[in-house]
Amino acid sequence: SQQGEEDPQALSIQEGENATMNCSYKTSINNLQWYRQNSGRGLVHLILIRSNEREKHSGRLRVTLDTSKKSSSLLITASRAADTASYFCATDRGGSGGSNYKLTFGKGTLLTVNP
Amino acid sequence: DTAVSQTPKYLVTQMGNDKSIKCEQNLGHDTMYWYKQDSKKFLKIMFSYNNKELIINETVPNRFSPKSPDKAHLNLHINSLELGDSAVYFCASSQDGGWDSRNIFGQGTRLTVV
Numbered sequence: 460s461q462q463g464e465e466d467p468q469a470l471s472i473q474e475g476e477n478a479t480m481n482c483s484y485k486t487s488i489n490n491l492q493w494y495r496q497n498s499g500r501g502l503v504h505l506i507l508i509r510s511n512e513r514e515k516h517s518g519r520l521r522v523t524l525d526t527s528k529k530s531s532s533l534l535i536t537a538s539r540a541a542d543t544a545s546y547f548c549a550t551d552r553g554g555s556g557g558s559n560y561k562l563t564f565g566k567g568t569l570l571t572v573n574p
Numbered sequence: 575d576t577a578v579s580q581t582p583k584y585l586v587t588q589m590g591n592d593k594s595i596k597c598e599q600n601l602g603h604d605t606m607y608w609y610k611q612d613s614k615k616f617l618k619i620m621f622s623y624n625n626k627e628l629i630i631n632e633t634v635p636n637r638f639s640p641k642s643p644d645k646a647h648l649n650l651h652i653n654s655l656e657l658g659d660s661a662v663y664f665c666a667s668s669q670d671g672g673w674d675s676r677n678i679f680g681q682g683t684r685l686t687v688v
Contacts, residue, residue, distance in 0.1 A: 492676065501578075501664055501679035502617070545615060551675045561607075561630050562677060564617040 464565045465548055471571040478535045480568040482548030483528075489551045491524055492562065493533050496545045505533075505546075538572045545569050577601050580665045580680035587655055588688055595650045595683045597665030605629070606648040607677065608640060609664040617664070623648050624670075655687045 465482050472478055482491070490509045494502040508515045508524045508531065515522045521534040535542055549562040580597040587593050599606060608620040622630040626642045637653045652659060662684050666677040 490675065494677075494679075496615075499682075501681045502666075502677070504676045504678065507676055547617065549677075561619045561622060561632075562675065563619070566614070566616050 465546070465568045467568060468566070469569045469571070471573065472538055474538060474540055474572055474574050476538055476572075478538050478542070478570055478572070480533045480546050480548075480570070482531045482533070482565055484531075484548075484550045484563075485529065486550075486552055488526075491522075491531050492549045492551065493520075493522060493531075494547045494549060494564075496547065496567070498544075502547065535570075538570075540572050540574045543570060543572045578665055578667055578678050578680040580663075580683055582683060583681065584684050584686075586686045586688065589655055589657060591655050592651070592653045593655060593685070594652070595663055595665075595685075597648050597650070597680060599646055599665075599667040599678070601667060601669075601678060602646075603667035603678070604645060604670050605668045606642065606645070607666045607668075608648065608650050609666060609679075611662045611664060611682070613661070621648075621650075652685075655685075657687050660685055660687045 488510055490507050492507045493505045496502045506517050506522050508522050519536045524531045545567040547564050547567045549564045578599045605624045607622045609617050610620055611617045619632050620634045621640045623642045625645050639651045642648045662682045664682050665680040668675050668677050
């Protein structure tokens, strides 16, 4: 089963609007992370929220985590054309000894912000 | 200064060839990774190394062999390339595999097998 599934798969909005993307996962986690990928580029880490946190802010980004529902949301406020990218959530389930862990990525949400 | 750099950026090669992709990080991180992103943008971990030691091998064909000469480098060697190996390969690193698992990614290597 796939850990970390985002919805919607694609989202198109106008500049200035808010964009909300959701992520669901299946197993318990240590933390959940959001990444952005511009076309043809590497992923850029945006924000990390730990399993004992419920909400986190970073600039125009707001992330929530509901471990009872195994879901997270990423809100981008006052969107800009430069926010156009794919957004991925990734779950860290941890492992024994702290080093035997991996990030499991979802398939991403393609956000298009129209000027 | 590039934090995680991988070379080459593009690689076009014929089926059956052997090729290598190099990765270096200058962040002093302990853990390095290789990911494969397919044509549908699905990103999947292949390997992770912690201080030159293989930690994770995600059922990758043994044609793929990672090599870590030191903790700042993790190279990926691929033997007998197949059409299905065409993808974008990302190297990444993190401070450690536990408390701070934020991955810093390289820019990717687009491998095309013809």
